[in-house]
Amino acid sequence: MTEMAPRGPAILFEDVSLTLGRTTILSDVSLRVQAGRIHGLIGPNGGGKSSLIRCLLGRAPHGGRIGIEWPAKAGIVGYVPQALDFDRGLPMTVMDFMAAIVTSRPAFLSPKASTKQVILGALAQVGMQDRAYRRMGALSGGERQRVMLAQALMPAPDLVVLDEPMAALDREGAAVFEQVILDLRRKGVTIFWVEHDLDAVRRLADEVTGLSRTVLFGGSPDHVLTSEQVLNLFSHRAGALS
Ligand SMILES: Nc1ncnc2c1ncn2[C@@H]1O[C@H](COP(=O)(O)OP(=O)(O)OP(=O)(O)O)[C@@H](O)[C@H]1O
Numbered sequence: 310m311t312e313m314a315p316r317g318p319a320i321l322f323e324d325v326s327l328t329l330g331r332t333t334i335l336s337d338v339s340l341r342v343q344a345g346r347i348h349g350l351i352g353p354n355g356g357g358k359s360s361l362i363r364c365l366l367g368r369a370p371h372g373g374r375i376g377i378e379w380p381a382k383a384g385i386v387g388y389v390p391q392a393l394d395f396d397r398g399l400p401m402t403v404m405d406f407m408a409a410i411v412t413s414r415p416a417f418l419s420p421k422a423s424t425k426q427v428i429l430g431a432l433a434q435v436g437m438q439d440r441a442y443r444r445m446g447a448l449s450g451g452e453r454q455r456v457m458l459a460q461a462l463m464p465a466p467d468l469v470v471l472d473e474p475m476a477a478l479d480r481e482g483a484a485v486f487e488q489v490i491l492d493l494r495r496k497g498v499t500i501f502w503v504e505h506d507l508d509a510v511r512r513l514a515d516e517v518t519g520l521s522r523t524v525l526f527g528g529s530p531d532h533v534l535t536s537e538q539v540l541n542l543f544s545h546r547a548g549a550l551s
Contacts, residue, residue: 315345316380317467317499320365324373327360334360335371336523342516344380345497347490349504349514349530353543356521358503359391362472365501377468384467389457391472392450399446403437403456404428406445411463431459434492436485450477458489469493471502475509487513507534521545 320342327335335357342348350358363369365377366388377383401409407428432438435455440448448456454477461469469490475483490500490513504510510517511530518527519542526533526542 314380315497315499316384317345317497318377318379318384319344320468320499320501321376321378322361322365322373323376325361325364325375326372327357327364327369328372329369333522335364338373338520338524340518340524340527342499342501344378344499345494346515347494347500347502347513349502349510349517350520351504351507351510351517351542352520352525353545356545358520359472361520362470362501362503365470379467385464387461387463387466387469389454389461389469389471389474392454392457392476397446399444401445402442403432403445403448404441406456407431407460407463410460427463428459431462432456434462434489435459436481451479451482454478455482455485458486462489465496466493466498468499468501471500471504473503473505475504475506483509507539510534 322338322340325335325338326333338357338361350361352358360369364371365375366386404425408424411428412424429438429441432441435458437452437455437459440452445453445456454474458474461471475486478486487509490502493500502514511534514530516528517530517533519525519533519538521542525545526538
C-alpha cells in the first residue's frame with residue numbers, strides 16, 4: 310500500500326477507441342488507474358495493450374477521452390518501451406545513451422557535471438553501475454532492459470508507464486525490477502504496467518485490467534484473476550465482434 314500521499318496522477322480512460330486503417334484495435338475502453346497504485350494491464354498478444362499505452366502517451370489518434378488527473382501541476386512521466394533491439398555494433402556506451410536521453414528532457418535541469426552522478430545513481434538502482442562504460446550493443450537483452458528501466462527513473466518520475474519490462478529479465482533482474490517498482494509506489498508514484506507474467510501481477514499489482522480490444526474485467530488481482538476469467542481473456546479473439 311502507498312505510505313505517502315500520492316504524488317502521481319489518477320488516469321481516467323473513457324470510451325477510448327482506436328482504428329487504424331480498417332482495423333478496430335481498441336473499442337469502448339474505460340478504466341481508472343488510481344493515483345499512487347500499481348495497475349497491471351494484461352491480455353492476449355495483439356489485444357491492444359501497447360496501443361492503449363501509445364494513446365496515453367499521445368502517440369496514437371484515439372477517440373474518447375484520456376484524462377490524467379495530476380494532484381497539482383503536471384508531473385514527470387517515465388516510460389519503458391517494449392524490449393528494443395540495438396545493432397550489436399552500436400558504438401555508444403550506456404553512459405552516452407543515458408546522457409543523450411536525459412539531457413533532451415525539458416524537466417532535466419542539472420548542470421553537466423552532476424548529470425553523470427544522476428546517471429550513475431539511476432544505473433545503481435538497477436544494479437548496472439559497473440556497466441556504465443560498456444557499449445550498448447555489447448549488453449545482453451536483460452541488461453538492456455535494466456538500462457531502459459534506469460532511464461525512466463531520471464528525473465524522478467511521478468507516473469511510470471511500463472510495457473513488458475520483465476520480458477528479457479532473469480531471476481535477479483526480475484528481483485531488481487520488483488524492488489524498483491515497490492520503491493516507486495512507496496513514494497506515491499503511479500505505475501501503469503503491461504505484463505505477461507501473471508504471477509508477478511498477482512504479487513505486485515493493486516489493480517489489474519484484462520484487455521482484449523475492450524476491457525473484459527478489472528479489479529484487485531485476488532478477485533479478478535480467477536482461472537475462468539484468465540482463460541476467457543486469453544482465448545478471446547481481439548478482432549471478433551463481441
Ligand atoms: N500501426 C499499426 N497499423 C495497423 N495495425 C496495427 C498497428 N499497430 C498495431 N496494430 C495492430 O493492433 C493490434 C494490437 O497491437 P498491440 O501491439 O497494441 O497489442 P499488444 O496487446 O500490445 O500485443 P503483445 O502482447 O503481442 O505486445 C494488433 O493486431 C496489431 O497488429
